[in-house]
Amino acid sequence: DAGITQSPRYKITETGRQVTLMCHQTWSHSYMFWYRQDLGHGLRLIYYSAAADITDKGEVPDGYVVSRSKTENFPLTLESATRSQTSVYFCASSDRLGYTFGSGTRLTVV
Amino acid sequence: DAKTTQPNSMESNEEEPVHLPCNHSTISGTDYIHWYLQLPSQGPEYVIHGLTSNVNNRMASLAIAEDRKSSTLILHRATLRDAAVYYCILRDNFNKFYFGSGTKLNVKP
Numbered sequence: 266d267a268g269i270t271q272s273p274r275y276k277i278t279e280t281g282r283q284v285t286l287m288c289h290q291t292w293s294h295s296y297m298f299w300y301r302q303d304l305g306h307g308l309r310l311i312y313y314s315a316a317a318d319i320t321d322k323g324e325v326p327d328g329y330v331v332s333r334s335k336t337e338n339f340p341l342t343l344e345s346a347t348r349s350q351t352s353v354y355f356c357a358s359s360d361r362l363g364y365t366f367g368s369g370t371r372l373t374v375v
Numbered sequence: 376d377a378k379t380t381q382p383n384s385m386e387s388n389e390e391e392p393v394h395l396p397c398n399h400s401t402i403s404g405t406d407y408i409h410w411y412l413q414l415p416s417q418g419p420e421y422v423i424h425g426l427t428s429n430v431n432n433r434m435a436s437l438a439i440a441e442d443r444k445s446s447t448l449i450l451h452r453a454t455l456r457d458a459a460v461y462y463c464i465l466r467d468n469f470n471k472f473y474f475g476s477g478t479k480l481n482v483k484p
Contacts, residue, residue: 296470307462307474308419315470323471355418359470363409366418 271356271367278346278374286341286370288356296359297339298323299331301352302369308355314339346374379463379475386481387453395448395478397463402443407466410437410448412459413477419462422448458482 269290278284290297295316300308300323310323312331320331328350330342343350351374357364380398387393399408407426411419423430423437425446430437436449450457460477467473 298472300474307476308472310471310473313469313471324473357418363421363424364411364419364472366420369416369418 269356269358269365269367271354271370273370274368276370276372278372280347280374281345284343284346284372286343286354286356286372288339288341288367290337290339290358290365292358292360292365293336294358294360295336297333298357298359298364299329299339299341300355300357301325301350302355303352311341311354343372346372348374350374378473379465381461381463381475381478383476384479384481386483387450389455389482389484390452393450393453393457393480393482395450395461395463395480396445397447398445399463399465400444402465403467405468408437408439408443408446409464409466409472410435411462411464412457413462414459422461424466453480453482455482455484 272287298313299311302308309325311329314320314333317333317336333339354370356367407424409424410422412422413419423432423435425437438447460479462474462477464472
């Protein structure tokens with residue numbers, strides 16, 4: 266099915282563990298983005314990518330790593346999870362007219 | 376980075392028009408104005424966008440001030456399904472979106 270999918274939908278992990286959130290889009294959009302949304306707040310940009318092998322930091326990149334070896338995938342890795350990274354993470358892709366967001370991954374760090 | 380300012384919340388009666396304001400006084404000449412809505416536990420969804428001229432689509436209208444320092448999203452007849460958080464967003468030259476806190480719209484039956 267065409268669209269943008271995120272996995273897992275829910276994740277609980279322990280402090281200090283590495284965790285990777287997956288994002289896959291089927292449109293071959295050049296741009297992809299990762300945002301986090303803390304309870305009751307708007308979205309903040311973590312990282313973005315303009316094309317395969319091109320990534321750049323957003324507003325809140327510390328503690329996160331991204332890669333984009335293929336156009337359709339844009340995984341986000343928390344190298345050593347902390348409780349402050351408990352949040353809902355949204356991936357998006359863009360075709361220069363607007364964004365399409367995934368359904369989000371709710372991550373809890375205990 | 377360009378920023379937007381919106382009221383935290385607004386309330387409307389069902390079937391009445393709703394005007395959601397947004398201030399973006401630091402907008403640059405090439406920034407597009409986008410509006411998205413977000414329902415609980417879902418990702419934001421596209422509503423409308425524009426650059427300089429007013430825009431209409433089947434969902435809403437976007438009125439952009441002549442100096443582009445403010446804009447208004449207009450829902451012509453609010454329904455209960457329109458209750459959501461509405462974000463006014465500026466898209467910069469690098470295609471990045473910067474979200475504000477949004478306006479939570481409550482629609483009363």
